[in-house]
Amino acid sequence: MTRPQHHVPVTQLSAPGFPPEEYEERLFATRAAMERQGLTALLVTAPEDIHYLCGLDHQGHFAVTGLLVPIDGAPVLVERAMEAPTAAAQTVGVGHHGYGDATDPADALLDVLTQLVPAVRTVGYQADSLSLPPVVWDRLRTAADVTWADCSALLGARRSVHTDREIARIRVAARLSDTAMAAGLAASTAGAGENEIAAAVYAAMLRDGGDLPAFAPLVRTADRLDQEHLTWSRHRLGPRDAVFLELSAAHGRYHAPLARLHHLDPRDAAQDARAAETSRAAMEELCATLRPGSTAEEVFATWHSAMETRLGEPFARHHCGYLIGIGFPPGWMGGSRTLRPGNTMELRAGMTFHVQSWLVGGPQGTHAFSDTALVTADGCEILTRTPYTD
Structure with missing residues (x-):
């Protein structure tokens, strides 16, 4: 030896x-x-x-x-x-x-x-x-x-339960994520390449003091929304495209992901308006359950029930979020402790989650978005503040 x-x-x-x-x-x-x-x-x-x-x-x-x-x-x-x-x-x-x-x-x-x-x-x-x-x-x-x-x-x-110092870092990461998302959305115009949108995202988060994130920004048109872990291509956006951006900046190794779906043409946004309303209403109910004492599976059940009630039909989705914080490549998750059926993990104040509300296809259309949420002593606080685009 x-x-x-x-x-x-x-x-x-x-x-x-x-x-x-x-x-x-x-x-x-x-x-x-x-x-x-x-x-x-x-x-x-x-x-x-x-x-x-x-x-x-x-x-x-x-x-x-x-x-x-x-x-x-x-x-x-x-x-x-x-x-x-x-x-x-x-x-x-x-x-x-x-x-x-x-x-x-x-x-x-x-x-x-x-x-x-x-x-x-x-x-x-x-x-x-x-x-x-x-x-x-x-x-x-x-x-x-x-x-x-x-x-x-x-x-x-x-x-998974963060100290005040860690939460302060996650708050900074959330501000950087918002800055990067704003840059990405501004770059999402007809004729822009997905690679150019990703470049705008990186430039904004790094110029404002962000560190190398543990996972690359995800930039793709909505017709490929179900290809969940694509980064970007050299495809150029058409005037009737919708683009999906999912990203996280990093401060230290702490992350705060968010995602937005943006239609380039208001007519297409109007066609998906019911999907957007359903997705956002379900997210509100998810966040109302995201509090100390709830379990991961209870949060999922609340969100899933809200989706099915508004859709009026069965709805399938494997989870509606996961724990985040410290992240190293190949992911900003730092594990796979998700809000899903069968996960009895009890939520505690100081946990942060990447919460998601996706509706892909169906009679109401398509909408998907996400935010970073902090579990507080009496509920939850959404840390990312990017406005909804449609």
Whole structure:
């Protein structure tokens, strides 16, 4: 087994994302949860959770990166050696162990784990992390003297409830999203290319101080509305087209998505007026249910019932929103905890959701839009403020 390179506490070269006490509180709560589950250490590989616990914010997660958190002592960030200066500049309260490109990341993780917890080890890991490759996990799970426990929900539940400092960041992201949407809608004229609209979106959000978002803006004509994760093409808008824009700016790694559907010709907007009215009325009922104590499935049921009542016929849609906050590529979701049937997650004040109300096709026409909503102590607050365009 490859011997580890030295790891030492990093030196702060620039201010971290939040004050040290914010990270200390997060680590304290994480260790309390670890203790309740009988863990001696926790391996964190989801970029959102690594960022949450120590502030790391870079695009290097294509290489295996893990934060090893012992029940006592300083956590250690295990990643490519070339990332050490970035870790030193950004992270709070952790050591850094860099491995070379010829080193098996699993060896590096196991070596550091042995140093942090030399005795019998019960280690939590994130089974649902996209950043734990099977080839690495196969090495880890067969290691001697380590009992692994799936702790996928340990951090996610806490990270979904934001502190005041985090909410302040999301509010800034919402203002940047509104600015970017205004630019995108202004650029959506007959003859404009979808790529040119996307360029206007990016220019506005970055010029006003936004960071690189975790997901590209989605720009497409309404006839392709059901192709939900297209970015943009070089198609040029015709005078009777409708264009759909879905985007999120980022402040730090915090996101605030929204979407709008815009008809270039008022005659087409008039034809879809009933769909717009139905979609917006259902959103009002959704937001009335988006409050502490409601469950995710209750919010969905309220929205779905409102849609079916106004349509007068069965209506199918898989969800009406999802939790947001910290996001890294490939998405601004940071997970997949959606407002859907069967999800009994209880809403709490401080959660933020990307709430959506889509009606695609049918006798009333088509309309789709979304906003970022904050669950407050007594209801919800819509953070994005872009006016409805039609």
